[in-house]
Amino acid sequence: MRLSFGQLLARIGFSALAAIIGILFALPLIWFIFAPFNARAELGIAIPDPWTLQNFMTVFGNGFAMRGLLNSLIQSVGGVILVAAAATLAAYALSRSSIPGKSMITYILLLFSSVVSGTAAMVPIFLIVSSVGLMDTHIAVILVFAGGLLPTAMFILRDFIDGIPKTYEESAMVAGASPVQAFFDVALPVIRPGIVVVVVWAFVNIWGSFLIPFILLRSDDLMPSSVAIYSFYSEAGTPIVTLLAAYSLIYSLPVVALYLFVSWKFGFRFFGGIKA
Template sequence: MRKRTQNIFVRRTIFAAAATFLGTIFALPLVWFIFAPFNARAELGLAIPSPFTLSNFATVFQNTFAMQALLNSLIQAAGGVVLVGGAATLAAYALSRSPIPGKGAVTYILLLFSSVVSGSAAMVPIFLIISAAGLIDTHLAVILVFAGGLLPTAMFILRDFIDAIPRSYEESAMVAGASPLQAFFDVALPVIRPGIVVVVVWAFVNIWGSFLIPFILLRSDKLMPASVAIYSFYSEAGTPIVTLLAAYSLIYSLPVIALYLFVNWKFGFRFFGGIKS
């Protein structure tokens, strides 16, 4: 008996040690990411700043190109999110509720193609299409391509979510005298909203962090998003200016964190379940 408890103790200790080791490996870059922006002599090694300084941020704020890029990121992400959120909701609702035959296949095929559209393999045709449409070097080009790439997955997630919501919600509304439109806006939409929120956050994060598409579709400096502008903190030789890069990266990540906190506070990442039955 004692031997056995000892055995368990040893095993637990080894497990905890291994877990700590792994956790540390993953935590180190994050710790660096928090400390480095406040360190005037930051390098790639981890060091606690002494003294704490905001000088890195001051330099970054003077870089108008980088600052404009943050705004561009916001425009492109917001535009993409609105388009993806709105279109995915309507499409997913239709796919979930209507008796169209083969609607499952449609969703899966779209899903399959979506990984191609936003993937690097399709960059040349996308460039040609956008170019032919005369949209090169516009926010709209970036927004449209992102929407096209993200919509199928967004529809897939939302359709699954809507499928899980009993039809009897809208049916009871319609029997009670609501038009299909009223039933959608009064009853279905509020119930679907947590799902839409998940899709919106996911789409925002995707667009916010994406480099390749805006890099290819945009020409002028004043339209570039932050994901591209971050390269302005590399020297001519291609080596990163670690201090500025760290500070800018922190600023760059703040909107995503803020969005997450806002959504969590306002909606909570939870689902209204149906009722027990």
């Protein structure tokens, strides 16, 4: 096939534009990989000369920041377990039972959830947590995150479970299984890829969130990394770029590791039903 001159020009133009946009998006990532190993890192991209681990040594020496990583892990794992367990059971019930207006319930929850974990609800959440006496605890952060993420998680999972034939559990029950057995033996393994999606999504959400822990926590030894990262700012509010870069890299590793693990173990694919 021969292209006319105009078509050729349009193709070259499009490729050039795409390349420029691609480079624009790649720049911060390139900085993100190089800067932590550079003793004199600034906001511009520079290849480290020499390569050094000095930045990391300093960061590891910062107890508050290291404690923050552990706190992030506690809050994320706690939140993820709560969200995944509750969303699976709720979504299963919403999908399989015949509650009238059940889709309405999900949509209303979904609507409110964007408010619950959003900035607008911060004052009421603060007041509730405070009056329950959970202020400055991991539990408070976990509960508030769970409340905010649950509706969306339920929505994702309900859609997923709706796509799984009811006959799986029905055949199990006819074969002699109780509803609970049918759920754990047959339904749960089939739903698992959907749960994995929710787990990753919830983990990323909690791991990266700043506002809720910042408001609900006071003690330094409970603060997660998203808050602790501010210890790499000077009194005047300017970032200490070298340390910030090193800490950011460490901070992002668990999320990357989770993605790699999940895609290795589950591959982000869905079983669905067997095509007849």
